[in-house]
Amino acid sequence: MQILRIAAGAVLCGATCLISAAPPTSYMPVVAKEDFQTTFERMKAARAGLMREQAAFLESRYDLANRPANGVAMFRGKPVQEGVRVKLPRGTSWDKLGAMNPDEIREKGLYPQGFLPLPHPNHPEGGMLFPQFHIDEIKKQEQRDLNRFDLAFDFPDHLLPEFPAPIFLTTRPDLGDVSKGKLLTIDNFHQMFNGILNPKQLEGLRLLLTPFPQQQFNQTEDRRSERPSRGVTCFDCHANGHTNASTHLAGDARPQEFRHRIDTPSLRGVNLQRLFGSQRALKSVEDFTEFEQRAAYFDGDPVIATKKGVNVLERGSQVHFMGEFQNILDFPPAPKLGVTGKLDPRKANEQELRGQALFFGKAQCATCHTPPHYSDNMMHNLRTERFFKPHQAKGAMMVGDGPIKTFPLRGIKESPPYLHDGRLLTLEDTVEFFNLILETRLSATEKAELVAFLRTL
Incomplete structure (x- = not known):
C-alpha cells in the first residue's frame, strides 16, 4: 500500500x-x-x-561594543557599561517613539527588536x-x-x-x-x-x-x-x-x-x-x-x-x-543611601538627587520599586504585547511576558543584563524600555538623571 x-x-x-x-x-x-x-x-x-x-x-x-562609563565601576572595579544598546528601527528616534501611543507603534512595526x-x-x-x-x-x-x-x-x-x-x-x-x-x-x-x-x-x-x-x-x-x-x-x-x-x-x-x-x-x-x-x-x-x-x-x-x-x-x-x-x-x-534607603543629600550630587525625584515622581519607578530594597514583593504584568504583533524569532514566540516579579534594585549596577530574560544590556536600555512601556515621556536629560540615581543604589 x-x-x-x-x-x-x-x-x-x-x-x-x-x-x-x-x-x-x-x-x-x-x-x-x-x-x-x-x-x-x-x-x-x-x-x-x-x-x-x-x-x-x-x-x-544590539550594540555590543565595550564602552564603559567614565568613573563608574562595580564593587571590585569592573567597569559598568554605558549607553543605550538596543537598536532603533530605521528612521525613528527615542523621542519620536516615546511620543507615540502603543497602537501606533504596533501598527507601524516600530517596537525595538531588543525590547522583545x-x-x-x-x-x-x-x-x-x-x-x-x-x-x-x-x-x-x-x-x-x-x-x-x-x-x-x-x-x-x-x-x-x-x-x-x-x-x-x-x-x-x-x-x-x-x-x-x-x-x-x-x-x-x-x-x-x-x-x-x-x-x-x-x-x-x-x-x-x-x-x-x-x-x-x-x-x-x-x-x-x-x-x-x-x-x-x-x-x-x-x-x-x-x-x-x-x-x-x-x-x-x-x-x-x-x-x-x-x-x-x-x-x-x-x-x-x-x-x-x-x-x-x-x-x-x-x-x-x-x-x-x-x-x-x-x-x-x-x-x-x-x-x-x-x-x-x-x-x-x-x-x-x-x-x-x-x-x-x-x-x-551603598554609601550614598541613608537608613531609609533614600539618598543622603550631603553625599549625593545634584544629578543623582534629581534622578531620585524622578524615580519617586514622573518616572513612576517607585510604583513597584519601593525602598529600602526597592521592591514591592508583588507580580506585575507590563502588557508589552500592546506594542507589537505576535511572531516567531529564532524558534521563540514573541508574545507578552505575563506577570513578572518585582526584582529588588539595590545593587542594580552590579548585575547586568536586565529584565527577567536579560534582554536589556544597560541601565540606559532599562530606562528607555520603561519610559516606553509606562508612557512617561522623559526627556534625554531626565533619563540621564534617572540612570545616575540607579547607579547609587
Whole structure:
C-alpha cells in the first residue's frame, strides 16, 4: 500500500485511512532515538553555525561594543557599561517613539527588536549555559567540565557581572567582602567560612556547592557534556551567591517556543523577598530551592528527572539549611543611601538627587520599586504585547511576558543584563524600555538623571 505524506506530518494510506501526526505532549522523550556518539558528532558539528547565527541575531538587535562609563565601576572595579544598546528601527528616534501611543507603534512595526523577548542561543534545544570564565574556573578548581559540546554562551564578558562577585553577609557586615576575590566552590568553602557561619549554614552552603545531575549535565546518553557529568550546583549560576548571568529556559510553559529565557537573578537580599522565581511566584526560598532540584533542573519534567538522577532533598534539614545560608546574603554597600534607603543629600550630587525625584515622581519607578530594597514583593504584568504583533524569532514566540516579579534594585549596577530574560544590556536600555512601556515621556536629560540615581543604589 502506497503511503503519501501530507501537511502537518499526517500520512495518507491509499484512499482508505488518514493517520494524524503525533498529538502535542507536555513530556520530553524518555528513550533516546540515537546513541551518544551519533548525537555528539551531529550536534558538535552544528555548534559553530548555531553560534554564528546567534551572534548575527544579537548584532541585529544590539550594540555590543565595550564602552564603559567614565568613573563608574562595580564593587571590585569592573567597569559598568554605558549607553543605550538596543537598536532603533530605521528612521525613528527615542523621542519620536516615546511620543507615540502603543497602537501606533504596533501598527507601524516600530517596537525595538531588543525590547522583545530574548531567545536562547538555540531555543528549540534550550538548557543551562554558563559564561566561559565560570566554566574555566570550575574546571581549574574541581576538574568538573561545564562545557557543552552543542552550544556556548552568547553575550560578551564585558556586558556581564563582575567575576568572581564579592560576598556580603547580613550577619557579619564588619567583614566586608568575604570572598576576598575568590570563586566560592566545594573545594574552598570550609576554609573560607568555617568560624563565620553556624553549623547549619555551613552545611547549607556545602549543599549549594555540591554538583547534582541536571538535564544537560548527567550520565545519560542524551546529555550535552562530552563526558558523563557529575552535574551542576546552585552556585554555578548564582556564583558567590550573586549571579554570573548564566542562562536557561523556564520550565513553566509548553510548547517549547513559549518557554522564556531566564537571566539568573542575584540571591543578594533574598531574606527581604516574599516571591521567588521570575514568574512562578513561589512563596519561600525553601520552596524555590526544593522546586529547582525536583523540576527546574530537568526542564519542569519529573519523568525525565527520574531517568537522569533527580536529587530529592529532605525539607526539614537539607532544604532548610540551604535556605539559612541564602537568607544571610546581603546587598553591596551603598554609601550614598541613608537608613531609609533614600539618598543622603550631603553625599549625593545634584544629578543623582534629581534622578531620585524622578524615580519617586514622573518616572513612576517607585510604583513597584519601593525602598529600602526597592521592591514591592508583588507580580506585575507590563502588557508589552500592546506594542507589537505576535511572531516567531529564532524558534521563540514573541508574545507578552505575563506577570513578572518585582526584582529588588539595590545593587542594580552590579548585575547586568536586565529584565527577567536579560534582554536589556544597560541601565540606559532599562530606562528607555520603561519610559516606553509606562508612557512617561522623559526627556534625554531626565533619563540621564534617572540612570545616575540607579547607579547609587
